[in-house]
Amino acid sequence: MNADERRFAVLRAIVADYVATHEPVGSKMIVERHNLGVSSATVRNDMAVLEEDGLIAQPHTSAGRVPTDKGYRLFVDRLAQVKPLSAAEKRALQAFLDGAVDLDDVLRRSVRLLAQLTRQVAVVQYPTLTRSTVRHCEIVALTPARLMLVVITDSGRVDQRVVDLGEVLSDDEVAQLRSLVNGALAGRRLAAASVAVADLPDSVPHELREVAITISTVLIETLVEHPEERLLLGGTANLTRNVADFPGSLRQVLEALEEQVIVLKLLASAQDPGTVTVRIGEENEAEEMRDTSVLSIGYGPGTVLGGMGVVGPTRMDYPGSIAAVHAVARYVGEILAGR
Template sequence: MRVNAEERRFAVLRAIVADFVRTQEPVGSKMIVDRHNLGVSSATVRNDMAALEDEGLIVQPHTSAGRVPTDKGYRLFVDKLAQVKPLSPAERRAVQAFLDGAIDLDDVLRRSVRLLAQLTRQVAVVQYPTLTRSTVRHLEVVALTPARLMLVLITDSGRVDQRVVDLGEVLTDTDVAALRNMINGALVGRPLAAASAAVAELPLTAPGELRGVVTTVSSVLIETLVEHPEERLVLGGTANLTRNAADFPGSLRQVLEALEEQVVVLKLLAAAQDPGTVTVRIGEENESEQMRATSVVSIGYGANTVLGGMGVVGPTRMDYPGTIAAVHAVARYVGEILAGR
């Protein structure tokens, strides 16, 4: 009997969450009885609501007879989502077609943000692939002049870094080819941290006539391979927050300012380490005080290893099943696309 009472109370909580997310109005017992086929009387629902309120899962706004979910209530609701509502076949085809049209990494990430913002009607954010999780695919060495080289480093995540190096001495085409082979031999297929260590040792094994050039090129490459402290983010759909300004009483400006501070957003995405698992942080669970009125739904993207994080920021009153499904699906497609490049 106790289990049944618990299940029934959770059904009441689920009904309150669903109606409040949809209507933005506090939910009363009569509304629940009328809209949700729970098979119990209004009196029973009122008792269940009183129990849910005692547990801190719902609260009564001062002016209303209805109830709204608390952060704790949303957390229980999210934790008990038995399965993620999958995207419809039409939505999946649309996602795939939209992302498949991307021409390069920048375009993939820009499209992902636009798509997530449209699917969820929230703010979408995607982190550029972090270098520490990437491996080197290739280093191209291009002679701009006999004494000037351009180095083009390409990682498995599709990230491209270019550096120009002034050598102070002249190289022949044969020297450039030897340099290219030597560096690629040390770099290709290695994670960036290991590649950096391998490049640092190259001057020790370089032939005497190339040692000075290899030392110069190595020092430039090490700078490129070491993690950039300022990771880049792509943000989209910020205007969606202003559509529901009532969800952020007195704090919308704080939220917008926090989104401009990349450090805050990067911390939110840092929890997303697993490409298969969506992380949901609700209200007070967010470390940053500016983000306490929001929920953050995030995931790591990448086929085999996590290249970066992506997610959605919105009010705590959000469609969690739909948002989780959208974040999960877009991350999966982005991982597949980058793996195929």
């Protein structure tokens, strides 16, 4: 191998050992553990070059070296093949996700699975409604003066609202409203559906106008609200395993996760369902996330419905975590496509 390849092999060895042991890595350790076929002196020279290039650094108290954000970035960029999940892991993943009863359950299970597979914090964003289409709106009379509206979208989302009318409706009038509302909503993207619903009171028989105004107001709130600002988090306790991984402040990271906005921004940029995006340390815009790496990917049945991924320290098993995020997202897409 040429000098460049050999130096990259040394960097890879430092990343692997530091991720495994959390101890700075010395040249002697690399020669003993990794079959690079070169002397300790050569490895020391390579380490000096890697350090000069800003790919590794020396913590004050130690003779060994640790990877920098730039070093991890080069390592991730040159991952020729991502370690795929084993057949047993794939079977377990399939069995666990196949047991899900609805969209909420699929996403809850995905979060638990990702947190277990990667031992990081797993994050899944609910399907973004802006990209969804209304499949159907069910209107159920709970009492003659009280209706339940159930909006079902093509992503499998279900939103329920109860409406008190202040007047009594017959079964025929409820059926008439159901047909008018579905005529306005069904098959439209959410933004278009909310416009159509706003026009609804003008097109109903005079005696139903007041009721139609009440219903359309509630439906517009349901359609225009953004429940995509909903995240599921799992495995937050995984971050506390090694507080030393967060020299800035672990509390800052936990607060940023709770605020969700930062994480949503990160997930929103994961538009490609085929590729895991990796942001390492300083590459994260938000200051609170500078000690973390965020792996994210879009999921969905062909079209991307939302993002999912993991958040952990920069010292993480990148090949294993990337494989897990990729596999879970792909499988969730398959499940949603089959529903």
